[in-house]
Amino acid sequence: MTDAAKQQVPIDEAVSGLPVPKTERGRRTLRALLDAAALEFGASGFHATGITDITRRAGVALGSFYTYFASKEDIFRALVTDLSAQVKAHVTPRVEEAPDALSREKAALGGYLDFVSQQQLIYRIIxxxxxVAPDAYQGHYRSTVARVTARLEAGAARGELKEGVGEVEAWAIAGMNVFLGLRYGVWGxxxxxxxxxxxxxxxxxxxLRRR
Amino acid sequence: MTDAAKQQVPIDEAVSGLPVPKTERGRRTLRALLDAAALEFGASGFHATGITDITRRAGVALGSFYTYFASKEDIFRALVTDLSAQVKAHVTPRVEEAPDALSREKAALGGYLDFVSQQQLIYRIIxxxxxVAPDAYQGHYRSTVARVTARLEAGAARGELKEGVGEVEAWAIAGMNVFLGLRYGVWGxxxxxxxxxxxxxxxxxxxLRRR
Known part of the structure; x- marks a missing residue:
């Protein structure tokens, strides 16, 4: 993970569903474990990565791992939620600054391409x-697409986009963005x-434009 | 694999890169192994599937497996190429019947949605x-997108599509189609x-339309 990405994501948003550590030290430990997990799982894959690979890279004692996670599956699942939140945190401010529905979609794709070209490992992990965690996989895409759907429906309601634009177009746009990121941000x-x-x-x- | 899909794909096209069996019996054995591999890998995943699971389901002796494939990795890789060819065989006739560039894209998406809604396992395998076989993975998408690119460039050259439409739009459309198939053909x-x-x-x- 880059420093920029780390700073952007508050830990309570980043690992929703997990108890948020009460102390600053606890939050730093959890962040270090998730960042180490991203590097280890991203480089070696789930099966070849051991919990001690993660704790060693994070500089965290093995006992502390179990304060936060019950198993390797558990930290993997948390990592997917965390990466999903990192994408959202990277993209959302750009989207919110955009003045209309079409420029919001451009800002979202631009932010996503920028994110994945810095975070090459995200595709391997997601x-x-x-x-490894099919519910987290579906959850990532369903929550991403729900945000796109809400943007498109709002744009249609304001008369900027075609009437009826919504969920189907949102899945289409999400797929487009994911493939463009993979091809031009990661593969080449x-x-x-x-x-x-x-x-x-x-x-x-x-x-999408209304005519 | 459905019977319809099996009948559509000649084995020489389906497993390009492999030697084509010289006898009808050999072609049937190879087809049975690939269809069994699709069911086993699709249901259990690569790691949990053994070669004997495949040969047992195919009703083929273990020794015959090694006539065609050197390893589990080898049949997995051939299966990805085979599924890629099956998609192509399912979609191409519809595309070729379509009268213009835009209806060709509609025929391609329609054919793809139809294929994946019958072949639910294709996403898990690809x-x-x-x-398991990153080169086959990239190869599947690169060859699919190359076909879309060629269609779009031809449409632009005929003045039906915007000038300059090509590879970027083809990756966008491929991603769109893949996500729509996953969401509406497989997940729900x-x-x-x-x-x-x-x-x-x-x-x-x-x-895409030229105005």
Whole structure:
């Protein structure tokens, strides 16, 4: 995880569903465990990673691990929720600054491309969740798409987007963003991300705009 | 695999890169092994599946397995190529019948939604390839997107689509199709696929059409 990403995510939002540590020291330990887990799971995968790989990298005693997590599955699941919250924390401020429905979608895609091009491991972790923690995998996409749906419905209600735009278009846009991030942010950086963003957004904007 | 899917895919196309068996009996054995592998890997995942699970389900002797494949990794990789070819075989005839660039994209998405709603296991297998056979995983998406890119570029050259439409739009459309298939074809069949297709295609058509 980059320092920028770490600073952006308050731990109470980052690991929703887990008890939030009461002390600053506890919050730092939990953050260190999640960041170490991202690096270890991202590099070696779930099966080849041991709990001691995570605690060693985090500089945390093995006993402390069990203060926060019951098992390797448990920290993996928390990590997926944490990464989902990191994406949201990175994208949301840009979206909220945008003046209208179409520029909000452009800000969301731009923020996402920016995030994944810095956090190359996110795909390996989220995608492995399909097998290791299917509920967390579905949860990540369903909550992401729920945010997109709400944005699109609000834009349609204000008359900026076509009538009836909502959930189906939100799944379409989420898939588009995920694939563009994988191809141009992770697999190959052979194309300027600003150009990718401009081209993709033209498709979305012309596809959604009310005429 | 459904009978319909089996009949559509000639084995020489289905497992490109493998030697094509010279006899009809050999082709049937190879087909049985790949279909059994799809069911076993799809249900239990790569790690929990043994070669004997596949040969038992296929009704093929263990020795025959090694006539075609060197290892479990080897049949998994062939299966990804085979599924990729099955999608292509299912979608291509519909695309070729469509009269113009926009209706070709609609035919492609319609064919894909239809395929995945019958072949629920395809996502688990292709997605696990990201970890088990990353080259086959990338190969599946790169070859799929290359076909979409060629269609879009041809449509732009004929003046039906916006100038400059090509690879970026193709990755966007591929991601859209994959997510719509996952959500409405596999996770939940709570929405009429014809309605999903109509809504998604309106976005794509208005996004790509030359004005």
């Amino acid at each position: 995608d492995e969740a399909e097998f 950086k052979d194309r300027d991300l600003a150009e990718v963003l401009a081209r993709a957004h033209e498709l979305v904007a012309d596809g | 997605d696990e390839a990201e970890f 069949k709570d929405r009429d696929l014809a309605e999903v297709l109509a809504r998604a295609h309106e976005l794509v058509a208005d996004g």
